[in-house]
Amino acid sequence: MQSMVVTHDLTKTFRRPDGSEVQAVKGVELEIHKGEIFSLLGPNGAGKTTTISMMSGLLEPTQGDALIGGHSISKQPLQAKRLIGVVPQDIALYPSLNARQNLEFFGKMYDLRGNDLSGRVEEVLSFIGLTDRQKDKVDTFSGGMKRRLNVGVGLLHRPELVFMDEPTVGIDPQSRRRILDTVKQLRDEQGMTVLYTTHLMEEAQELSDRVGIIDHGEVIALGTQGDLIQQVGEEDQLVFAVGDQAVDSGLLQQIRDQVPGVTRTSYDPPGPGGESVTNTSGLILIQAKRGRKALPDILQITNRAGVEIQSVEVREPDLEAVFLNLTGRALRD
């Protein structure tokens, strides 16, 4: 299999104004194959954007390098950049220009000219469904339309490789659906390679051929979804919602010691989180072989401890479970 992206020891250390250092990305080694959708899955602050920024030549790596189609992004930046289309996490468009002018301007930045340019602009406009609104200024667009144009600009020059950094953040379900379909279309119909970052397990699960799980700047697992889930084994994940009741570590210890099949317990307090997980309630997360069988025993223990269980969910092994297994935390934080 041919590789489109190879990173070696990719590292970024930021220096804060107060002099302290943040190691945002630590020695990332990745290989992305031609024609695949590769997801980089990790919570906020894991280092996804920083990684993409280094691969696209926006940030200079503190250490290491990335090869894009064989070209070093630090030594042959122009050749490497020609292969890449970038869809940034935050919308990056000229608000005072209309949709068409935005596309044309950035098209020219990728050396598209004349008929070639206008032809591509038409194609992209219809692809993102903005042909009717092409003459309207971007600042009159809805969030979803801006997102679509933001994606469109990154696809204009038919890049072999597309970097999409959380392209669905903060949009309505329809626009999100549309973008997810677009990503699959790019791979299936145009043979593009896509590096897709997200903190949403479902998106990674739906899209990816292969997944890299990133946490605290390190890729902690990498492979097909099947590979990764196999690492967790046959274990189910039990999720107990407990609202804002306090859960002490003694209770978790008790469950681990007394219930057969339980391999791991953790408590995830209520707090801000992503869109897929309820974040209004504290969660007790338990991994157990044959989870359904362990359920009555667990409920008995919590009952005795006076913790009222509001809902129970039994999850078959998935990427969330992989993350939990590797980090002891739910993906949402």
Next chain:
Amino acid sequence: MRKILTIAWKEIYTTFTDRNLVLIMVASPLVLSTIVALAFGGLGSGDVPIADIPIAVVNHDQPGQLGFSYGSIYTSLLVPGDQGSTIELPACQLFEQAQSGPPSVTLFGFTEAVEFDEALANSLVASGELEFQQLAPSSQAFVDGAARAAVEQGIYTAALIIPEDFTQRISYLPMIHPRLEQTGISVYANSGSPISSQVVRSIAEGITNQIAAGNIAMASSFEELQASYGPATLGQVDFESAFSCAFSRAGNTVGLDPQTIEGSSDGGATRGILVFVGSAQAMFFALFTAQFGVLGLHNERRQGTLQRMVVSPTPRSAILAGNLGGVFLTVLFQLLVLILALTLVGSLLQGKFDFIWGDNLPLLAGLLLSVALAVSGFGILLAAIVRSPEQGNILAPITNMAMGVLGGAFGFTLPKIAGVFSLVYWGREAFEKLAGGDSDIGLNLLVLVVQGGLMYLLGVWLFNRRFEVA
């Protein structure tokens, strides 16, 4: 190269399609300089820049009983002697204890006032400069008539005539002259230059009022003295000191007697003021254009479009060059539009077409290029120094105001020693010279280009060092 042009064009396009920006760039300076021209030049008036209004001061005043003449003091205030037109007065200690420092009256700018006496009148007539005939020379009427004729013929903008009994009438002398009387200084002004004569009149009025007020103060104080100590003490009063107090009070008893003589007009004033204020205003506002243009890079970083350019196969140097090129061209275009628009305003005001910037077009083009370079260089430097657009928005008006004030963008000039620090000064002076048919602007161009070039280099260097894209 193509991409540099694409980026520059985008810069220009976004600037000129922003209605607010265009308003600031073109409309504001145009409106401001038109207002100034209307206010100071008047419609179709004949005039010269305010700073050097030539005035003839005719002093007939005779010293009063106390041996001094207010008229002479008045004249010495207006007519520059060896010390310039400044007299310093002894401290006013007589009636006001809390005076800090000696009061002084300083009149800057009236360097063109002369004392117009019989000798000067005769020499002007003799040299043929002044056409004036009078049957009975060597009389007051002869001197007054000659002064008026000189105003009519444009030698002076105004003539001030101080009457013979000026001191007499406004002096307070217990017993002899216990009551102040109405008196008048005549101001003869050329009606073709209303603003200049207005300036002369208000200055003359100001001085007269000071004297009169002082005398009223003296009068009332003398009356108090008299009441307390009786007439005997009067001999001990220090009159020099008393006089200085005349300048420390305000009041209004002596009126002016303005008489206007019809004069010819040639539109010189409107033109002069439009060139003066207009060019300085154009540069003042161009400074903002340049700064906001370069600060645009900060905005582009914030809105992510700069990052998009950086991840495209476009070298960073091309991005910066495109932005700076766009700013330079925008400024150049703005200056050009203003030059043409001010020409239009000047022509409308005068009722005939008048290209107010002189006829040396190649030099004018060179000057515009140099000014655009200097102005945008300053913009780059400022944008490179600040950390954020917000900082820029605070700093820019301060620096530009300073540049504008020093350079004369608000209708008045500061001494040259201050002006030389402002690129607006150098540009404005060159525009004025060209408009006046003087093509000796080599030094101005050199200063602008060198200043601009250095600021460009320093600005770009700082920018590369300090500006982080991501």
